Amino acid sequence: MPDQPFDNSPSAEQAVAEGLERAMALLHACSTAHGFVASPSAGQNYHRIWGRDGVIIALAALQTHDGELRETARRTLQTLATYQGPHGEIPSNVDPGxxxxxxxxxxxRVDADLWFVIGCGEYWRATGDDAFLERLLPVIERVRFLLGAWEFNARGLLYIPLTGDWADEYLHNGYVLYDQLLYLQAQRTLARIHAAVHGSPDHVLQDQTGRLLHLIRANYWFDGEGIPDDAYHEVLYRKGLQAAPHCGGQHWMASFSPSGYGYRFDAFANVLASLFDVADDTQRARVDAFIGEQTADYELPLLPAFHPVIEPVDEDWESLQVMFSYSFKNRPYEFHNGGLWPVVTGFYVADLARRQRFDEARRYLHGIHRANALVMESEAWAFPEYVHGRKFTPGGTRHQGWSAAAAIIGHHAVQGRGPFRIDAHVG
Incomplete structure (x- = not known):
C-alpha cells in the first residue's frame, strides 16, 4: 500500500461519525428478544441467532455503554446455551420461534463452540455478572469436554473438517490455524473462569494452554531454521518447509493436514495470531508488510478472507467450484475467494490500535465505513457481507450485523477499548 497521509479533514471525520451512528442503529435492528440475529434482512437463515455472528456482534456491543445492546449480548449467549446439543455442541444457528x-x-461448525466460550467469558468480564456465569457453567463445561474429544488423537490441536468453520465453502481443513487460535483463547477463558469459581488455578488446563501455544508457534510459521522440537509431524513439517519458499517468513500458514500444508494467506488467522499474542514483533511486522504490499488496496483498504485468489486455471478450482450448499459463491474476488471483509478488517483495526499504530488503524477503519456505506438494492449504507476484491462492489447479504460490529470494534479499539478483556496475561 503506498504511503499516503491520513485524511483528518472535517468531511472525513463527519463520515466516520455517520458510520458509527449507522452501525449502532444496525446493531439495534439486529437486537431481538432472543439475542442478536446475523441480519434483520429476511432469507438464507440470516434472521436467526448464530453462534459465530452473534458472539462477534456481542463483542462489539460489550465495548459500548449501551445497556440494551449489552442485554442482547446476554440473551444471545443464553439462547445458544438453551439449544446446546446432546454432546455439548453449540448451534451454528437457531430460530427460537x-x-x-x-x-x-x-x-x-467447530468455531461456533469456540466463539461461544470466548463470548461467555467476555460478557462476564465486561459486566461482572457472576449469576450468569454460574448458570452457564455446566453448558461451558460440556463444550470443553466436546472440544477435547475433537482433538481426536489427544495431541493438542483440533481437527477441522471441510466446511467446519466460518470459511464454510472454502478449501481448507485439517489443523486450521484460525480454529487453533480460537481454541487457545477459549482455553485462556476457561482458565480465567476456573480461577474465579474455585479460587485457584487449574494446573492441567494451564499446561494444555501452554502446550497449545507452543504447538501453534512451532507448526504454522516457517522461518527456515530447521525442524522445531514441537513439530506436530516431523516429515510433514519438512515437506511443508521445502514447499514454502514463496511465503515462509512472510505470514502464518493457514493449515496443515495429512496431505500437506495450506499456503494461502488467511487474513483472519494472521490477525488473531497478533491479537492473541502468539506472534512476536518481528512476525507482526512481516505480516503487516505482506498485507500492505500484497493484499490491501489503498483505494479501499480492507482485508481479503484468503489470498491469493483461486482462478479457473488453478488446480484447486475444480474442487472449489463444487464446494457450496445452495449456489456457487466463490468466483474470483468474491466471498472467501479474495472477497474483502469488513468483519476481518475490524479485528485488524483492533490489533493495529493495540500496537499504537493509530494512523493505519484509522485508515482501515475508514475503509470499513466506506464499505458499509455502499449501495445495494438502491439503498445506501447497506452494510454488505463482503466487497468484491477488484471492482469494490458490494456482495453477499446486506444489513450484515457483523459488518456493523466491525465499525464499532474498530472505533472503540482506537479509543483504547479492545474487544478482548481476557488475554495471555489474565488467568
Whole structure:
C-alpha cells in the first residue's frame, strides 16, 4: 500500500461519525428478544441467532455503554446455551420461534463452540455478572469436554473438517490455524473462569494452554531454521518447509493436514495470531508488510478472507467450484475467494490500535465505513457481507450485523477499548 497521509479533514471525520451512528442503529435492528440475529434482512437463515455472528456482534456491543445492546449480548449467549446439543455442541444457528436448530451443514461448525466460550467469558468480564456465569457453567463445561474429544488423537490441536468453520465453502481443513487460535483463547477463558469459581488455578488446563501455544508457534510459521522440537509431524513439517519458499517468513500458514500444508494467506488467522499474542514483533511486522504490499488496496483498504485468489486455471478450482450448499459463491474476488471483509478488517483495526499504530488503524477503519456505506438494492449504507476484491462492489447479504460490529470494534479499539478483556496475561 503506498504511503499516503491520513485524511483528518472535517468531511472525513463527519463520515466516520455517520458510520458509527449507522452501525449502532444496525446493531439495534439486529437486537431481538432472543439475542442478536446475523441480519434483520429476511432469507438464507440470516434472521436467526448464530453462534459465530452473534458472539462477534456481542463483542462489539460489550465495548459500548449501551445497556440494551449489552442485554442482547446476554440473551444471545443464553439462547445458544438453551439449544446446546446432546454432546455439548453449540448451534451454528437457531430460530427460537420455530425451534429449528442447525449445528452445521454437511459438517458441524467447530468455531461456533469456540466463539461461544470466548463470548461467555467476555460478557462476564465486561459486566461482572457472576449469576450468569454460574448458570452457564455446566453448558461451558460440556463444550470443553466436546472440544477435547475433537482433538481426536489427544495431541493438542483440533481437527477441522471441510466446511467446519466460518470459511464454510472454502478449501481448507485439517489443523486450521484460525480454529487453533480460537481454541487457545477459549482455553485462556476457561482458565480465567476456573480461577474465579474455585479460587485457584487449574494446573492441567494451564499446561494444555501452554502446550497449545507452543504447538501453534512451532507448526504454522516457517522461518527456515530447521525442524522445531514441537513439530506436530516431523516429515510433514519438512515437506511443508521445502514447499514454502514463496511465503515462509512472510505470514502464518493457514493449515496443515495429512496431505500437506495450506499456503494461502488467511487474513483472519494472521490477525488473531497478533491479537492473541502468539506472534512476536518481528512476525507482526512481516505480516503487516505482506498485507500492505500484497493484499490491501489503498483505494479501499480492507482485508481479503484468503489470498491469493483461486482462478479457473488453478488446480484447486475444480474442487472449489463444487464446494457450496445452495449456489456457487466463490468466483474470483468474491466471498472467501479474495472477497474483502469488513468483519476481518475490524479485528485488524483492533490489533493495529493495540500496537499504537493509530494512523493505519484509522485508515482501515475508514475503509470499513466506506464499505458499509455502499449501495445495494438502491439503498445506501447497506452494510454488505463482503466487497468484491477488484471492482469494490458490494456482495453477499446486506444489513450484515457483523459488518456493523466491525465499525464499532474498530472505533472503540482506537479509543483504547479492545474487544478482548481476557488475554495471555489474565488467568
Amino acid at each position: 420455530t425451534k429449528r436448530i442447525s449445528y452445521g451443514g454437511t459438517t458441524g
